[in-house]
Amino acid sequence: MKVVIDTDPGTDDAIALVVALNSPRLDILGLTTVGGNARLSQTTRNALRILEFMGRPEVPVYPGSSRPFKGRFEYAYGFHGPGGLTVRLPLPKTKAQTGSGVDFIIEAARANRGDLTLIALGPLTNVAKALKREPLIVEWLNEIVVMGGAVDVPGNVTPHAEFNIFDDPEAARTVFGSGASIRLIGLDVCRKAGVTRADEDWFRGDSQGERLVSRILKGWLKMRGRDEAYSLCDPLAVAAAIRPELFTFARANVSVETDDSSRRGKTSAGYGMGNVMVATDVRAGEAKAFLRSMFT
Numbered sequence: 001m002k003v004v005i006d007t008d009p010g011t012d013d014a015i016a017l018v019v020a021l022n023s024p025r026l027d028i029l030g031l032t033t034v035g036g037n038a039r040l041s042q043t044t045r046n047a048l049r050i051l052e053f054m055g056r057p058e059v060p061v062y063p064g065s066s067r068p069f070k071g072r073f074e075y076a077y078g079f080h081g082p083g084g085l086t087v088r089l090p091l092p093k094t095k096a097q098t099g100s101g102v103d104f105i106i107e108a109a110r111a112n113r114g115d116l117t118l119i120a121l122g123p124l125t126n127v128a129k130a131l132k133r134e135p136l137i138v139e140w141l142n143e144i145v146v147m148g149g150a151v152d153v154p155g156n157v158t159p160h161a162e163f164n165i166f167d168d169p170e171a172a173r174t175v176f177g178s179g180a181s182i183r184l185i186g187l188d189v190c191r192k193a194g195v196t197r198a199d200e201d202w203f204r205g206d207s208q209g210e211r212l213v214s215r216i217l218k219g220w221l222k223m224r225g226r227d228e229a230y231s232l233c234d235p236l237a238v239a240a241a242i243r244p245e246l247f248t249f250a251r252a253n254v255s256v257e258t259d260d261s262s263r264r265g266k267t268s269a270g271y272g273m274g275n276v277m278v279a280t281d282v283r284a285g286e287a288k289a290f291l292r293s294m295f296t
């Protein structure tokens, strides 16, 4: 399956990228970056660092948006650490591409009509800009797998909103309203799959992927407290692209609150028909075992 991954690494983005890079099922045409968990310059550098650490520097990285449609991104340094990864990986030798992430999404979709899946792991700014610039990508893309939203559960930034949607609700509204086929992995399922210290095998192993994941998780637990559970949000979105049968989905139209009220960024689903397959449940044990198996 050909994929482009739009990402804002980000600790869980990093784990998701390890899984995607190691999956024999995915052919990663490139990464596009967006501000979100950290500034765009940092998320881009982190993407390059991760690729180099994983021995895959040939995967191109295209920088995208440094700002959302309105205002500025709210960054998540308190969750992902001061550089966005909780750990300091060596500076990359490779550089980002000079082309823009938005154009790369459009060109990749055009060149691989009916055969490209877009996996979006950050605020939806790049995806929305691509849809506005070239509406035909709705038909060209096989599917967009989005990590975002808190449909029938509380948010993680406000009681109503999940981070990726909260950071650019206007973009999210454009994407969900585009008619594109979307698979939505929100907090509804990612809170069901967490990693704790008790998951000892997640902290073991000598492969690059195992080392990267365990270093990130150890750094996160040190920063946030040893008894916290780490939700596997972005990795589950990659799992949903590769193994959708691990999830239960319900078809819906998804709307996004964009006014300046306390509900800004809230995602609501009208179930029954629509273009979005909302993940309502996950076989968490199996999904975790699958993710763990992809670190080597």
Ligand code: BDR
Binding pocket: 010, 011, 012, 013, 037, 076, 079, 121, 122, 147, 156, 162, 163, 164, 233, 234
């Ligand atoms: C999402 O927000 C980011 O902090 C994570 O990387 C993930 O994409 C979870 O709400």
Ligand code: CA
Binding pocket: 007, 008, 009, 010, 012, 013, 037, 121, 122, 234
């Ligand atoms: Ca992310």
